[in-house]
Amino acid sequence: MKVASYTVHADAQQSVRWNRAAEGEGYASTGAWLAMAADSYLKARARAGMPIPLAWRRGRFRVILEGREAMVSGQMSLPFGTYHGTPSGPIPHGSTKYHSLVYLPTGRIMATFRSARQCKALAAELARLWVRGDGSEPSGNPAPVLPSLPA
Secondary structure, three states: OOOOOOOOOOOHHHHHHHHHHHHHOOOOOHHHHHHHHHHHHHHHHHHOOOOOOOOOEEEEEEEEEOOEEEEEEEEEEOOEEEEEEEOOEEOOOOOOOOEEEEEOOOOEEEEEEOOHHHHHHHHHHHHHHHHHOOOOOOOOOOHHHHHHOOO
16 A cells, blocks of 8 residues: 655644544554544545535646547546547637546546536546545446536
């Protein structure tokens, strides 16, 4: 398993509270307790129906376009990407609006919508479902959540 490290800044009162909570719950370190607390927070958000906030940034990524592989420019928030185009490929900006949502680990297009906002809404919903534990490995089938997307 790959491990990531984070530096967390706390004031003196937070530090005392966190240390007490970690010790009281039997954690070997405050960092281990903070990791559990963060995971619990995200799971509680998912149970409450609140999508996990995704941080989108510009970038280039691989996508499978009608049997061929290509690099496209768009926005990414792992494990998702969205680009201006269809399964046939990117389209010029200013033309008919189509945006495709891509599952980046496989490069597969999951759905194509009229707006990037709809792609991002689906990505947030899928992230919420996967954190809740409805599937640790995505099926790639967004059909069950498509009806709930904003128009």
